[in-house]
Amino acid sequence: MRKLFAFAVATLLSVGAAQADRLDDIKKDGVLRVASFDSNPPFGSVDPATKQITGLDVDFAQAIADKIGVKLEVRPTNPANRIPLLTSGKVDLVLANFTITEERAKQLDFSIPYFASGQQFLAKKGTLSSPDQLNGLRIGADKGTTNEIVLRRDFPKAMVVAFDDTPFAFTALRNGNVQAITQDGPKLVGLLAKVPDRQNYEIPAFSISNDYIGVGIPKGETRLRDLVNETLRELEKSGKAATIYDRWFGPNTEQPLPRLFRIGEHD
Amino acid sequence: MSLFGDLLAPRYLVWLLQGFGITLALSAAVCLAGTVLGLAACCLREVGGPAARRAVAGFIGLVRNTPLLVQLFVWYFAVAALLPSGLTGWLNTPHTLDLGFGALHWPAYETLAGFVGLTLYAAAYIAEEGRAGINGVRPAQREAALALGLTPIQAFRHIVLPQALRIAWLPIVGQYLNTIKNTSLTMTIGLAELSYASRQVETETFKTFQAFGIATLLYIGAVALVEAGGQALARRAAPAGSRA
Amino acid sequence: MNRAVITDNLGYLLVGAWPDGPVGGLALTLILSGLSGLASAALGLILGIGLAMSAGAARRALVLGLGFFRAIPIVMLIFWSYFLLPILFGVSVPEIGTVVTALALVGGAYLAYGVAAGIESIGRGQWEAGLALGFGRWQVLRTIVLPQALRAMAPSFVNQWTALIKDTSLAYVIGVPELSFVAAQVNNRAMVYPAEIFLFIGAVYGALCLTLDRLAAALAQGARRAPRLSRATPA
Incomplete structure (x- = not known):
């Protein structure tokens, strides 16, 4: 019985696998769907004035969306829903203080780290x-x-x-x-x-x-991953990564923390 | 085949079974306490004074008309914040009651909050099922009992209640089934029951399909068994004449 | 008690990020429960008729299917439809669709039994009278039995709606911004006022559901009175 079921599932999966490249889909839809925290300032939380999710992760997500040239759509997530959201295709990327681990890297791909803690x-x-x-x-x-x-x-x-x-x-x-x-x-x-x-x-x-924090990317989406990595490196080079960091952890914020980690130091 | 891959390692199956054990133990405790409390509330509503009746009706209305999730949040997060800190402290300290043959351990606060929340919820529904049962007993029965010289309380206790319970039994079993399913909500307050365990297994193994699949089967199995048991009991308790 | 945490966030609790973003809060709770209420009523009606009119293997299959949706915790069903169906079938249902589908299936499974019981409660005499007049089985059902059964069942449809309003709070687990979820967000931002926030939304749910409860009671009284009225009015 289980074999039969597994076979049925495998058949269905092979149908699902024949999909176009995710990056093309994002460009076609004109929307990059990103899962971010909604209750964890300064990484991601609902701004009481604008009622939108804002934070360090959202700024990085916006930079990636700008690079692709599409609109950013942020979906709220809690920690436990991050991987299911990505593997079920509900979102294109996860930027939610997502620690890179070997175990997780078997299920999904990670960008180079953009934060360390x-x-x-x-x-x-x-x-x-x-x-x-x-x-x-x-x-x-x-x-x-x-x-x-x-x-x-x-x-x-x-x-x-x-x-x-x-x-x-x-x-x-x-x-x-x-x-x-x-x-x-x-x-x-x-x-x-x-x-x-x-x-x-x-x-x-x-x-x-x-812990090194990276962007969660669906498994095997190489073009999307390369683009994310390229964006992160550019942000570091242009100084924008430091600006984003200072906006949330700089000396004038509620939680000043010196910036010790630079993107590209640890690939 | 990332979906199934290998079967879950034994230690994760143990996690799921432990979670299932907690689900069953919690459900049993809640059903027992909920039945006692619910039937007590139901009887109080029948034979109590006007103030008691209003209080019971108010309690039932409040509990039945708000989501269980919100009630659990209130019991766990809000009540602990409202209680005097000395009492919260006492509730949170482990107390052990040595019974000679074994020790009773004070449950963790999430277990306590989950138990209280689920019990009150189940009791409110069981009280209503009990009332429907009482309404289902023909008034002539009570009148006959009164005519025979029984006091109203005796008539209720000996004539109305036994018949009402027989009518209400299957709906009450339905509430037991709901209780088993409702325990899944206590995962939001950190109680390590089956749904919580399935998410933990998923976190560590990423075998979402197996983790949720096994948990779902265990829930359905438990619900089916309790339902079958409840129906068997109902058949055995039915008066001989009414047997089909 | 800190009342400001409620008044400052009242707009967010009632309509979410709307109009600058998607509708949320109480408004979304009403939308979700309304949609799933309609869907479960339709489903319950179809399945209930199926249950009352079918026999043998078809009926057993139906009972088994309904049993599944009555036995599975709604939280589990929401996980399945949200995270696992897309992996299994490659179709992605949006959050709101997931919640409405899950709640409609569970609600429909419960209502089906109510509908079947309602149909069966209409006396055998009426069925026989209809058949004797030369009507077909389905004709009797549609013209004689269903109108009476539905009137008697109106309260249970409203009761189901109350249950659905409470159940929409479970959409919290997949991050649908209905009332419970936005309340959790506000709680997470304010951090030290859980009592105020959760008691407040408890009161909101309570007011909503009690109103519907009264409506169901009024309908039930109407349904009890209706047959007598129709008998009193000359044909």
Whole structure:
């Protein structure tokens, strides 16, 4: 029975596979569909004034759309929906603080990294100062993130509670349901900047991984990937990548972070 | 064949089965507590004073007319923020009750919130099914009981209620089935039941099809078994004369 | 309690990004529930007639299919239709279509049984009278049985709509910006006012569904009264 089903599916898949190049489709439709976060400033969040999703990821997405010469359409996503959105063809690209991993690279293609960060923690002041304390704590993470996987793998005694998005995990932290939450450092810095009672929390100065962030691209779309990579390199060369970075993490923002990573340093 | 590829590694099947175990345990606890609470509410509405009746009707109306997802968000995110911090702290600390032969562990807050939210939701529906059952008993039955000298409460307890329960049983089983399906929403508040487990397996293996497929089959299997069991019980409990 | 978090975001909660972007919030909840309500009513009617009029293997297949949609959690069905159907069949259904389809299938499966029961509840005498007048089975159904059955079932169609309004909140899982999703967005932005936001949208859903509940009750009373009225009026 399963064989029969698998055969039926395989037949259907071979029909689906005979598609035109995605880049041509994007040009034909005149729209680049990108999945970005809607609740994770400064990477992607809904601007209360314009009600549009804005952020660092969206700026990079806009640059790619401009390069192709089409309109940008941003679809909101949470961490867990990123890969299904891409593999089911609902979006052309994912720009949502998407960590490049070998495992993920089997399912989809990545651009060269355009951002770098490390997995860090946010806790009430005085609860957490070193990684050894993680085992035994209840830690909030986001479903479908590398953070969740790394934490479970490297700290098997930590109790991981996974939520749909980082702010939900933070609410659980604030209510005392978890003792710490984990995410990429810059995302936590961005989150903490928006919290009214931020003086009660801290991001302990250690990280448990180094992550490179790339654009998620459907598997095998080489022309699209080359174009994305070319755009990213040009943005770095022209200084626009630094401008985008400064717009969200520069000295005059709510979450100033020095820019240590340059696009093209790590291919 | 990226869709099926290899079968899921055993440890992921274990995750799914653990999630299924939590789904079943939670469903059983909710059905039990929801039935007790729901029937109590239903009886209170029949024999209680006007204030009690209004309170029960208000509770049922509120719970039945708002989405369960929103109720779970309220129980998990909002109630914890509204409670005095001392109480939230106590609820969040693990307490262990040593029973001699084994220890009872205090559930994590997400389990507690999920249980409370699902139980109240199930209770509101079960109370309504109970009321429909009571309305289905012919009024002459109650009048006859009263004429025989039973008090209204005795008439309700011995004459109306048993018949009403027989009428309401299958609809109540329907609510048990809904409860099994409704537990899937607790994944949004971090409860590691079957739907949550299927998303976790998907995150680690990317075998979306298998992860969701197995979870779906387990849900359907559980629902089908409980439905068949409920119908078998109904057939056995039916009075001899009414058997077809 | 912080009332500003509601008043500042009221527009977003009610209509989403509209008119600068797609309709969302409460307006989208109404659209989704309206569309899936109509679709599930149509589906429930067709399947219910099928259930009442079919027999043997066809009926068993129908019961099995309906059983599937009554047994699967809606969240799972939404995942399937949104993420897996495109991979399986290469067809991509937009978010709103996915939600409407999933809800209509589940709603239709439940309604079908109501419709079948409604048809069967119309007494055997009426069927026989119709057949004796020389009508065909389908003619009796259309001209005699259905009009009565539908009048009796109007409340359950409205009740189904109430259920659908609540179920549209599940579109949250695939990022459709209906009321629950935009509320989650607002909550995620404000971060420290979950009580205000979730209690507020609970009240909005409650007001909406209670109104429909009253409508269903009124319809039910009308349906109970209708046969008596028709008997009282001379033909």
